[in-house]
Amino acid sequence: MLQRHPLMLSTVLVIALLPAVALADARPFTFVYDSSVMAPGTVEYEQWATWKTNKDTDSSFDRFDFRHEIEMGVTDSFQLAFYVSDWRYEDGASVADDGTSWRNVAVEGIYNLTNAVSDPFGSALYGEIKIGDELAVLEGKLIVDKQIGDWLIAWNGIIEVEWEGENYVEDLGVFGNTFGVSYRFNPNLRAGAELIHEIEYADWSSWGDHVVYLGPNFSYQRGNWWFTVTPVFQITDVDSEANFMTRLLFGLFF
Numbered sequence: 001m002l003q004r005h006p007l008m009l010s011t012v013l014v015i016a017l018l019p020a021v022a023l024a025d026a027r028p029f030t031f032v033y034d035s036s037v038m039a040p041g042t043v044e045y046e047q048w049a050t051w052k053t054n055k056d057t058d059s060s061f062d063r064f065d066f067r068h069e070i071e072m073g074v075t076d077s078f079q080l081a082f083y084v085s086d087w088r089y090e091d092g093a094s095v096a097d098d099g100t101s102w103r104n105v106a107v108e109g110i111y112n113l114t115n116a117v118s119d120p121f122g123s124a125l126y127g128e129i130k131i132g133d134e135l136a137v138l139e140g141k142l143i144v145d146k147q148i149g150d151w152l153i154a155w156n157g158i159i160e161v162e163w164e165g166e167n168y169v170e171d172l173g174v175f176g177n178t179f180g181v182s183y184r185f186n187p188n189l190r191a192g193a194e195l196i197h198e199i200e201y202a203d204w205s206s207w208g209d210h211v212v213y214l215g216p217n218f219s220y221q222r223g224n225w226w227f228t229v230t231p232v233f234q235i236t237d238v239d240s241e242a243n244f245m246t247r248l249l250f251g252l253f254f
Contacts, residue, residue, distance in 0.1 A: 023227075026227075026252065031196050034152060034154045037110055040073045042072065042073040044070070044254070045065070045069070046067075049248045051065075051247070063090035066088070082104065083108070102145065112124045122145045138161045139160045141158050142156065144157075154179070156178045172201070197211070224252060232245050
């Protein structure tokens with residue numbers, strides 16, 4: 001039932017939102033957040049899909065992560081989002097149990113501090129709480145960006161605290177940075193690049209390897225729908241991490 005439920009849910013939500021009227025802009029990035037928030041009363045459905053593949057230690061590795069998200073503008077400065085369901089399919093020689101598994105639900109908030117156009121730089125605070133059967137995550141981000149003409153430059157500083165496994169006994173810290181540049185060619189089309197850096201801190205006592213991905217992005221909006229896609233390649237040499245990753249976001253406003 002869990003394998004079918006997320007697909008059924010996303011189908012119903014997409015059909016329900018088809019008559020929407022565009023009220024906001026498409027997201028310019030998939031791994032990077034910018035400091036803008038949705039206008040009060042604006043609601044959006046976002047469908048996420050992330051594919052990771054080809055580890056040096058397992059060329060047959062594939063993982064697909066899916067997220068069904070509802071976002072809404074609460075005030076001029078605050079945006080709230082709910083991850084209705086996150087789930088995953090993975091297989092490969094390095095995977096203990098091939099197949100589909102439900103992961104978690106979550107709630108996310110973004111509070112805008114300064115404006116990327118009218119202020120010297122834009123800024124926002126991001127917070128997320130995620131809960132699953134064998135997963136609990138607290139995540140915080142500092143978002144800094146700047147709009148210069150048709151250019152948008154953005155940076156996120158990230159810290160996560162994760163508890164995994166039965167009874168949430170595995171403790172893990174994750175630190176990261178993301179950086180993005182996007183250029184608006186016209187009201188419908190943007191393109192740029194994104195960089196993702198992450199390092200784990202197991203049991204808050206042992207540092208892992210630095211993992212860095214880099215690649216182009218592309219964003220298109222028409223009427224009440226939009227999509228943004230970012231394929232990235234690992235530019236470090238961490239055998240246990242996927243060499244290629246791509247993320248697609250699809251959004252509908254109403």
